[in-house]
Amino acid sequence: MLLEQIILTGIMLVLVACLFGTRLNPAWLFVGAISSAYLAGLIDLETMLVNYANPSLITLVLLVLVSIAIEKTTLVQYLARSLANGSLARSVMKLGLSTAFLSSFTNNTAVVASLISTIKESKTHSPSKLLLPLSYTAILGGTLTLIGTSTNLIVNGFAIEAGMAPLGFFDFTLVGIGALSVGLITIILLLKFLPDHGRKEEEVVPFYLEGKVTASSKLIGRTVEENGLRDLRDLFLAEIIRGERRICAVTPQQEIQQGDILLFVGDIKSVPLLRRFDGLQVVHDKHEKDAEHLVEVVISQSSKFLGKTLKEIRFREQFHAAVIAIRRGHDRLPGGLGQVKLQAGDSLILAPGGDFYQLPDLKREFVYISGLDLQTHLTQPQSNKVMAAFVAVIGLGIFDVVPLVKGLMVLLLGLVLFGSIKVSEMKRRFPIELLAIVGSAIGLAKLMIDTGLAGQISDALFYVLGxxxxxxxxxxxxxxxxxFTELITNNAAAALSFPVAYALAIGFDVNPLPFVMAVAFGASASFISPFGYQTNLMVYSAGNYRIKDYVTVGLPLSIIYSITVLTLIPLVFPF
Incomplete structure (x- = not known):
C-alpha cells in the first residue's frame, strides 16, 4: 500500500504541476494520469473504463446535447428581445434572473453563446455593461440545481463513488439562491466600474493588424521614421517579423526590408491609412476588392480550430476570407497573425470573399458574425413542444418516477427523430474533452481514497487545521x-479538491456533505480571471474587456459570494 501511495503521489504531483505550469490540454493530462496509474498496476482496465460510464457523467453529456434544442427555442429569443427595455440596472436584473434560470437547467455556455450576438447589437446599452454580468449570472445560475453546471454533476459522481448517497436535484438550491441574490445585487452596484465602450468613441479598440512589404515597395531601404510609420493616427507599429526573427520595440531608425511583416496595434477603423503606403499589403490576393466590407467574427467554444493557428487550419482556404486583424480582450498578442493560437472568444476581422456567407461551417466555428444571425430557430409550436418535453423529463426525474438518465435518453432520441437536433450538431457539440476529464478524474479520486493517499493528505492538514x-x-x-478554479479549470479544481475534502470530513468524524458542497460551490466561483471559466473567456473579447475589469468587479463579487456560501452551507447542511 505504501508503494501504491508513493506512485500515485508522483502521478498526482506531475498532473498538478502540468495543470498549473503548462498550457497542455487538461483532457490529455487527466487521461495521461489515469493511464499511468493503469500502467503502474494501480487500477485494472475494467475499473478504469467503468468510470467513463458513471451515471452523473452520462447525465451531463445528455444535458449538453439536449441543450442544443433548448437554445433554439423562442424562450431564448424572447429573453434577448426583452433586454433592450428599461434602465441599465433593470436590464441587468432581467438579464441576470433570466440567464440564471436558464443556466440552472441547461448548459450555461450554450446560454451565453445564444445571447452574445443580441447583446453586441444592442442599441440601448453598451455591450461592455452587459456581457460580463451575463457570464457571472450564468455561473451563479449553474449553482441552483444538480444539473445546472457540470461541476455539480461531477461532484455528485465523486460522492457516489465514495459511498455517499446521491445528491438531490434541489440540494444546491437554498445555498444557490442566497449566492445568486447577493451576487446579482453586487453586480448591479458595481456596474459603474465596468467600461462603457459603447459611449466612449475616443477609446481605441486594440486589434492586431499586419501588413506585408512587397518586393516592389518604396518602403524598402528606408527607416520607419522616413516612411512615416511612426505618425499614424490610432495605430502603433509594435513589431517587425523578418523571417524567423521578431524585432520588438521597433525604433524610428529601424530599416524596412523586403518581405518584412509589420505588426500594428490600434483601431481597426484606421486600416485605410495603411493603404497609402506603397507596397504594404494589408488584405491579400483576391480579397483586396472586398476590403471595404470588413466582417467581425467571434470564435465559438465548439470550434474545431481551438488551439491551432490560422496557418495550421488554412483559414483563407477554408472560409474564403482573409484575416486582417485579431483581438483577445486587451492582451498583447506576440508574433504575426498566422502564429496566434486561436481561443474561444477571440475576435477576428475578415475581408470576406463573395461566397463567405454561404459556407456551411459558420455556425459551428463562430458564435457571432456582425450583421448575421447564426442561430437556427425553432418555430413557436416546435419550441413549445421541446420545452414541454424537457420540463416533463426533469419533473419525472425530480419525483423519481423515471430516472433522469433514461428520460434524457428518450428526449434526445425524440429531438433527433423530429428534426429539432441534427446528428451533425451532436457530433460537433459532443463534449469529448469533458468526458475525458471527468471520467479520468473520478478514477483518480477513487484511487486517492482507496490507497489511503487522501487520508494521508488529510492527516497533514488535520495537524495544521486541527x-x-x-x-x-x-x-x-x-x-x-x-x-484552483481561478488558476486552472472548474472541473479540474473539483477533481483535485474532492478526495482531500472527503478524507478531512472522515478525519474530523463529521458529516462529509458540507465539505462536498464546499467543493461544488468553490469550483463554481470563477469571477476574477477571464481564463478560469468558459463563459468568462467567451465575453472577454466580445466586451473589449481588460483583465483589470474582471478583477475590479470579480474580486468583490468573489469575496461576497464566498462569505455567503460559507455562512449558508453549514446552516443547510450541519456538520
Missing amino acids: DFGPYGAFIAIFVMTVV
Whole structure:
C-alpha cells in the first residue's frame, strides 16, 4: 500500500504541476494520469473504463446535447428581445434572473453563446455593461440545481463513488439562491466600474493588424521614421517579423526590408491609412476588392480550430476570407497573425470573399458574425413542444418516477427523430474533452481514497487545521478549491479538491456533505480571471474587456459570494 501511495503521489504531483505550469490540454493530462496509474498496476482496465460510464457523467453529456434544442427555442429569443427595455440596472436584473434560470437547467455556455450576438447589437446599452454580468449570472445560475453546471454533476459522481448517497436535484438550491441574490445585487452596484465602450468613441479598440512589404515597395531601404510609420493616427507599429526573427520595440531608425511583416496595434477603423503606403499589403490576393466590407467574427467554444493557428487550419482556404486583424480582450498578442493560437472568444476581422456567407461551417466555428444571425430557430409550436418535453423529463426525474438518465435518453432520441437536433450538431457539440476529464478524474479520486493517499493528505492538514475544528477545515477546502478554479479549470479544481475534502470530513468524524458542497460551490466561483471559466473567456473579447475589469468587479463579487456560501452551507447542511 505504501508503494501504491508513493506512485500515485508522483502521478498526482506531475498532473498538478502540468495543470498549473503548462498550457497542455487538461483532457490529455487527466487521461495521461489515469493511464499511468493503469500502467503502474494501480487500477485494472475494467475499473478504469467503468468510470467513463458513471451515471452523473452520462447525465451531463445528455444535458449538453439536449441543450442544443433548448437554445433554439423562442424562450431564448424572447429573453434577448426583452433586454433592450428599461434602465441599465433593470436590464441587468432581467438579464441576470433570466440567464440564471436558464443556466440552472441547461448548459450555461450554450446560454451565453445564444445571447452574445443580441447583446453586441444592442442599441440601448453598451455591450461592455452587459456581457460580463451575463457570464457571472450564468455561473451563479449553474449553482441552483444538480444539473445546472457540470461541476455539480461531477461532484455528485465523486460522492457516489465514495459511498455517499446521491445528491438531490434541489440540494444546491437554498445555498444557490442566497449566492445568486447577493451576487446579482453586487453586480448591479458595481456596474459603474465596468467600461462603457459603447459611449466612449475616443477609446481605441486594440486589434492586431499586419501588413506585408512587397518586393516592389518604396518602403524598402528606408527607416520607419522616413516612411512615416511612426505618425499614424490610432495605430502603433509594435513589431517587425523578418523571417524567423521578431524585432520588438521597433525604433524610428529601424530599416524596412523586403518581405518584412509589420505588426500594428490600434483601431481597426484606421486600416485605410495603411493603404497609402506603397507596397504594404494589408488584405491579400483576391480579397483586396472586398476590403471595404470588413466582417467581425467571434470564435465559438465548439470550434474545431481551438488551439491551432490560422496557418495550421488554412483559414483563407477554408472560409474564403482573409484575416486582417485579431483581438483577445486587451492582451498583447506576440508574433504575426498566422502564429496566434486561436481561443474561444477571440475576435477576428475578415475581408470576406463573395461566397463567405454561404459556407456551411459558420455556425459551428463562430458564435457571432456582425450583421448575421447564426442561430437556427425553432418555430413557436416546435419550441413549445421541446420545452414541454424537457420540463416533463426533469419533473419525472425530480419525483423519481423515471430516472433522469433514461428520460434524457428518450428526449434526445425524440429531438433527433423530429428534426429539432441534427446528428451533425451532436457530433460537433459532443463534449469529448469533458468526458475525458471527468471520467479520468473520478478514477483518480477513487484511487486517492482507496490507497489511503487522501487520508494521508488529510492527516497533514488535520495537524495544521486541527485547532480550528471542522469549520476551519471546511473554509480551507473552499478557499483551496476557489484558488484552483481561478488558476486552472472548474472541473479540474473539483477533481483535485474532492478526495482531500472527503478524507478531512472522515478525519474530523463529521458529516462529509458540507465539505462536498464546499467543493461544488468553490469550483463554481470563477469571477476574477477571464481564463478560469468558459463563459468568462467567451465575453472577454466580445466586451473589449481588460483583465483589470474582471478583477475590479470579480474580486468583490468573489469575496461576497464566498462569505455567503460559507455562512449558508453549514446552516443547510450541519456538520
